[in-house]
Amino acid sequence: MWVIAEDWDGRTIESGWTRDAILGRWPWRRSHDFAVTDELAAVGSFYWVRSSPLQDLGGLLRDVADGGANVVIGGHDLSWVYAPYDGGADVILPTRAERDALARRHRRWRSTRRDGL
Template identity: 50%
Template structure:
């Protein structure tokens, strides 16, 4: 499936971003991932046969506390992202949520500043509770850009601080996904053997937990 897009120049530290057709991107997601919506925290269980988790600091430390530790976090994130996406375009996806489908975000985040060209492309609503006050609407925003090391370091640093959650980066066929979070990243590869190869290359970044968590 081809996705139509147009070029928009961004800041020099962000490179060039391309607006996407949200309907086409949603259709591509449903074609590639009929098991469920693009909600990043669900990827680990839905794609367990192709999943690996890498920790972003030695000793499985969760939050960086110095510029040296931020440098380690960004280097580990970018090393895996380079492995997955060098020489290709990627979709960068960010999230906010609201108690109404089109209302203001339920809490302030730096998402609009760090992902200014993200186009709203998906709303995943939870309206199971009979009380509308407990309904929530997860809204995803995406852009397309050429991957280059460091092009989303602002986003990644915010993720490391838990100022942003549910961020993910995917190839344009949505077969490989990198979901960074505070403390590490969940990585979904196209096949189990590919996952095994990437995992072996960075074995010292793995958890000692028997389930790889």
């Protein structure tokens, strides 16, 4: 399993809150692609990665739901991706058939909006 986490508004690699939610992570990259400028300077994002199973996935998902972490979780080959956020989650699957089967199995969990959002 891969866990990719993002922290932003950090001035240095040591800053951020998501990194603390993932034990055994390592810094992957820093990005200024979507940098925001505040009153002091440009602010970018740091990305953290962990490529081994998490002992406490439930705890990490609680951190996400409480606004304490920003993560994307995927299979070892990244053939599926789960992107939770406070209030829901996005699931990306390799085929339309797999997506539709998952939607049928978890119909009660889905949004009642026509567009699915």
